[in-house]
Amino acid sequence: MTIKSKNITWHDGQVTRDEREHLLGQRGATIWFTGLSGSGKSTVAVAAEHALHERGRLTYVLDGDNVRMGLNKNLGFSPEDRTENIRRIGEVAKLFTDAGAIVFTSFISPYRADRDQVREIMADGDFIEVHVHADLAICEERDPKGLYKKARAGEIPEFTGISAPYEEPEKPELVLDTGKYSVEESVAQLTAFLEKKGYLTA
């Protein structure tokens, strides 16, 4: 129902997701990057974010910097807390997706069950699992934060790929092989996927 009163149109209920997407000229989506430390998740996310922003799209990156220090600052690294960490990130990504944004999440998220739980709360097509892949040897050679060195020295317990498992996605929407392709090529692959699937228009 719509009631026209003076210059303002009144509506029952909230502005819809469709209306926001139409305003933004894009379809809301969660682009869930998963992969080993050093696989290039953040590098590709930042580069993709810029590429989309330059095309006038609204993007946002959820990562350790803005999540672990804020929403999830009361979580530690126990198995339960790691699962809750990913669950909350998934719920926030869902809200951003509903708002019409294209949101990137950049977390190792090593466990299939945790990622699948996020997929389950999302509507079909809203969750785009992207396996950012490079062989462990390559990631360890890159070691941008010196974490593998510390993990090999036993200074970091339960480090994914060294002393804790990484469970590869079985049916990701996309695999970006950063051992084979440049950042530029990976971004091109991702944006081509988004374009083909209709995420960049509304």
Next chain:
Amino acid sequence: MTIKSKNITWHDGQVTRDEREHLLGQRGATIWFTGLSGSGKSTVAVAAEHALHERGRLTYVLDGDNVRMGLNKNLGFSPEDRTENIRRIGEVAKLFTDAGAIVFTSFISPYRADRDQVREIMADGDFIEVHVHADLAICEERDPKGLYKKARAGEIPEFTGISAPYEEPEKPELVLDTGKYSVEESVAQLTAFLEKKGYLTA
């Protein structure tokens, strides 16, 4: 640093909040509605959302429907859980604000300390506390969800205004008196505030 490579401009670091705000033509902000049940928080939020959307602004409403069923579904109603409920909502609102959105939160949020904690994590000007006010007698007469009736019958323990306190904001950015003004007038007061303070341009 910016590196130009083929058709894509590469940047160190993420797209900035300023860049997103420029894209959206608005300044990100959290409009924190607080007030008794039946004071008109949701009604005004939805009407304001439509008014801003029609002016081409990106808005989003965080309320019980999309938060209590998702992000905060593992929280109950103990004092600790109520505080954690508001804390998480504040952190999510902060992320939306950083994304450049104008986000409305529509929760009774009866405790001053909880609201002040949210104000503290936000940058100056990002947190707009709006006291949606109507006398208890008016709210109780409206009783849109029949909750006051149940509370008076003792069926709802610790109901704000009846058997639990509501701590009025001491220095809210805005008071909307829905006992005196219509929804339309309240929305006009809010949008005039946002316009005057520069939130609707970037």
